[in-house]
Amino acid sequence: MTHRVPHSPLPIDQSEVTYEHGPDSTAVASVAGGRTTRLEIADSQAFPGTTRTVWVHEPAEPSDAPLPVVVFQDGAGFLDPDDEMRAAVVLDNLVASGAIPATVGVFVDPGEDHRNAEYDAADATYAGFLVDEVLPRVSEVVRVSERPEDRALCGFSSGGNASFTAAWHRPDAFGRVIGLSSSFPQVAADYPRLIAEEDARPLRILLQVGHRDLGWDEAEDNWVAANLEVGAALLRRGYDVRLVVGDGGHDGNHGGVLLPDALRWLWR
Secondary structure (H helix, E strand, O other), X not given: OOOOOOOOOOOOXXXXXXXXXXXXXXXXXXXXXXXXXXXXXXXXXXXXXXXXXXXXXXXXXXXXXXXXXXXXXXXXXXXXXXXXXXXXXXXXXXXHHOOOOOOEEEEEOOOOOOHHHHHOOOOOHHHHHHXXXXXXXXXXXXXXXXXXXXXXXXXXXXXXXXXXXXXXXXXXXXXXXXXXXXXXXXXXXXXXXXXXXXXXXXXXXXXXXXXXXXXXXXXXXXXXXXXXXXXXXXHHOOOEEEEEEEOOOOOOHHHHHHHHHHHHHHOO
């Protein structure tokens, strides 16, 4: 099947580029909104002394069957209908149109003043926190699938690399990843080498980065280059991967505009 892409001029000045959101990122009166339930986690075993909010967004149509789930890091930002991501609105629209299956959105905030400690770590602690502490609480609200191919992780910046790291360590629990402007330079893991040397995981991964992301013209701590290097390593290793390179800086604009199609691609 051939897809014809409408012409869009290439921005010559890359310093100020703003993408316009598509129709899937806007609430539609004819589309029933899902129900959002707020939870508090104040007794974490993985991160003692932290408190955080988790929101569970269920599809509008109830189901007795366990449902696919997407876990969004930095949950409040992804849930905000006036911000760039608008993820609950996107889920409602995509589910209503049949573009993706009925899917639960789980929006997890980091512990207060603990974001980088959780998201930029190279070990499996955050993955275990999601598996052992967050998803069991979610299951008290709505049944979610336990199959890794039905479980996705999504995040922006450090939340993007946290999503990748969690799936890397726990492919038995998470099979799909969306990383938007991921902060790979902040993680003490040489992912291109690990991807090349270790057994391939059964993961489907979409990475997005902008030409003017952090350190774009620097030899070290270059977010653009790091995302390209991780993407290239995944491609060479034969992963089911899509690498989207756009314009703009280290912000959620392009990733937010891309989110509906990223979810379509992830659940295709």
